Amino acid sequence: MGTLVSLGSFCLVRFAVRLLLLMFRGAEASTFTFVNKCGQTVWPGILSNAGSPALESTGFELPAASSRAFQPPTGWSGRFWARTGCSAAASGGAWSCATGDCGSGQVECNGAGAAPPATLAEFTLAPSSAGQDFYDVSLVDGYNLPMVVEASGTPGAGGSCAATGCVVDLNRMCPAELRVAEGGACRSACEAFGTPEFCCSGAYASPATCRPSTYSQMFKSACPKSYSYAFDDPTSTFTCAGGADYTITFCPGSAPSQKSSRDSSTSSTTTASSTYSGTGGGLTLEDDSWLASLATGDASHATTARGPVPFLYSFIAAMALAYTLLQ
Template sequence: MAAMAAMAAVLFLLLAGAIRVSKGASFTFENNCEQTIWPGLLSGAGSPPLPTTGFALAQGESRSVPAPAGWSGRFWARTGCAGDPAAGAFACATADCGRGTVACGGAGAAPPATLAEFTLSAAAGGSDFFDVSLVDGFNLPVLVSPSGGKTCSATGCVADVNGACPRELAVVAGGETVACRSACGAFGKPEFCCSGAFANPNTCRPSSFSQVFKNACPRAYSYAYDDRTSTFTCPAGSSYRIVFCPSTSSQKSAGTNPTAVPAAGGGGDGGGGDVIIYQGFPYSGAAAAAATAALVAWSFLLVLLV
């Protein structure tokens, strides 16, 4: 009986740990900027809803929201916001979602906006995919720092691209550049937008404008087919910090510039395929699968003993 009780206790702890991993994942938003920002949150079609679609975040503040399994969508930060949300008169200088309120309510960011994009695994043992994208332009530096262990790597755009923004792409307010448009947003040409005859990776190539973004932020998407160095993965159940205007100490966690190569599919939404080859190693959640098998074995043994 004592052995059975001990085994039951071990099984309980293992199961409790598994529950914490699967249910405790979160997105934590941190504001290291010198002013208040207003993060926007947009869930993809069919994704579990998040408890908020937008909020204010003062300098130095942080806020966490749950990261439900199977969720996909994007985050960004609005800047220079003012007006009365109660009267529907709330608006932002950059990345406005056009709702007139602090909550974005299912609306996306008006370009230019730095985007953090996620596709979380719906199954234990799977892989999350994430990226930081400048395909819609740039407004603030962003760092995404995962907590999934050695198989994960931080990514982001930690440089202030506004300072290097070509004059043709610059969004100027009050005499200073507050955002940097993409070439697609500035000129609307198919070769910049990867549309029409250029809607495939063979014909849509980097431009001198997208190279400005890539030189400043090697890990971020600089144009629509920039998958090879820009899509990252982490085991299912990982939590993520999304840091706006990351400090020097935050940037150190990003390490050296990696190469992230989708094994199949790909795309700016980070959702192509179940395995990514990263620095020569495939990551598909094998460790999580092994843990699940161990729990099943313990449960089966306990049933036999009872």
């Protein structure tokens, strides 16, 4: 009888340990939450880098004032962008988009990337909470929509978990030689002219030889925390401790919620308003210090902090259950 009791106690302890390990693993996992504050539907595209598994979707419809969340595996790397003006041709042709099209002919991108110009959010997640995530918003392939990335996590060694992105409507100030899609997007100088000095290729394929151009400086002046050309690393790459949550907001027009993105992902829709109104609209920065900090590059006002850790309640409950059963 004593042997049976000991065996039962051992099984209960092993079950409790496994449960705690699962909870800790879940706590380390990141969440990507996409939020649409534009005045119209956008179709986010997702491209995993070589060697990273695909997420549960490679492209989806995101109506105005709605959100959708995904949980990537640890160590995932890839990019996100928004497609605009998407529909199937009236004559029954392939599905396509006015900007950011991935050429798949359908909502899912199926491993294809965005056709420039498109504003990109790029991520390399740490393999564990002991490492660091790297993320940025890039205008190297041009621009089609305002985009902001918020990190909700622990800064860690050398990390800041700062918000980054481009809140300015660059389409309104885009030079005529870069403007495409009837003013709905702004090309990079590399895409427009294809020369080595603009593309940082050939003899210009190093930080020492490829310098900012007049065009990239225009992008940088408007969006100082975003990549403006290939070697714009020092002021454009951000880090956060592994396991952070990230909110990717298209057309951000109001201050971000101080709640973690895990909390916000419990609802499939959110009530949101935006002062962005497509290619003819703008973003009001004067009354929003958080957005203004992105426009001026002031990182001190553009950080977020992780909220209470909900799994601690489950941890305490599991320990109490295990203790009771062993009595």
